Amino acid sequence: MARCYGYGPVTFRSFDSFQGLPAVEPGDYEIWQEGQFAFSRPDFERVLSQKGFKRSDYQIVEGFYNDSLNEELIESLEKQSVKASIVYIDCYLYVSARDVLAFIGPFLQDGTVICFDSFFNYRGRADMGEQKAFEEYKARTPFLSFRPYMPYSPLGMSFIVHQEVEPAPQSTAPDSPKT
Numbered sequence: 478m479a480r481c482y483g484y485g486p487v488t489f490r491s492f493d494s495f496q497g498l499p500a501v502e503p504g505d506y507e508i509w510q511e512g513q514f515a516f517s518r519p520d521f522e523r524v525l526s527q528k529g530f531k532r533s534d535y536q537i538v539e540g541f542y543n544d545s546l547n548e549e550l551i552e553s554l555e556k557q558s559v560k561a562s563i564v565y566i567d568c569y570l571y572v573s574a575r576d577v578l579a580f581i582g583p584f585l586q587d588g589t590v591i592c593f594d595s596f597f598n599y600r601g602r603a604d605m606g607e608q609k610a611f612e613e614y615k616a617r618t619p620f621l622s623f624r625p626y627m628p629y630s631p632l633g634m635s636f637i638v639h640q641e642v643e644p645a646p647q648s649t650a651p652d653s654p655k656t
């Protein structure tokens with residue numbers, strides 16, 4: 478999209494274990510398994526190169542999110558004044574989406590698009606998977622609003638983040654006389 482619309486310069490940041498999914502808790506409608514979707518980092522970089530990405534176009538953060546999405550990384554990205562245009566969450570599991578959402582806060586800006594690739598997994602239930610993590614995140618961030626944007630695949634859904642303006646303090650001045 479960045480290329481298509483001549484938008485840039487953009488750095489793509491990819492966060493992945495390259496070992497597939499972490500441990501999966503058994504549960505209703507759960508079909509995923511530990512290690513599923515494993516794709517090696519060299520193969521990933523080969524695909525990027527074939528698609529025309531230069532090494533300077535992207536950064537890879539390798540590791541499981543509960544370890545890799547840490548304070549040190551947040552500080553380093555903040556020092557670079559990184560802000561996200563698009564956050565693409567394609568990690569299927571509740572725990573994974575939860576860790577991603579806990580990480581992205583400092584990088585959101587008015588207009589950031591958040592895409593959940595498997596939003597309607599688990600028969601579309603709001604108390605499971607990516608939706609569960611998102612519901613919890615929304616409850617923790619009343620200062621943000623999430624405008625539903627586009628469903629973009631059978632299971633995908635996107636939202637646009639807006640920063641809500643703090644409500645103006647109530648005036649303590651006495652009411653002006655009514656005429």
Ligand SMILES: C[S@@+](CC[C@H](N)C(=O)[O-])C[C@H]1O[C@@H](n2cnc3c(N)ncnc32)[C@H](O)[C@@H]1O
Nearest residue numbers: 493494495497498499514540541542567568573
């Ligand atoms: C369905 S694949 C999608 C990969 C990529 N977005 C694509 O479309 O090809 C899900 C990816 O999420 C990664 N993943 C899921 N949970 C993760 C976690 N907790 N930590 C790191 N990577 C995770 C897996 O390794 C896997 O590569």
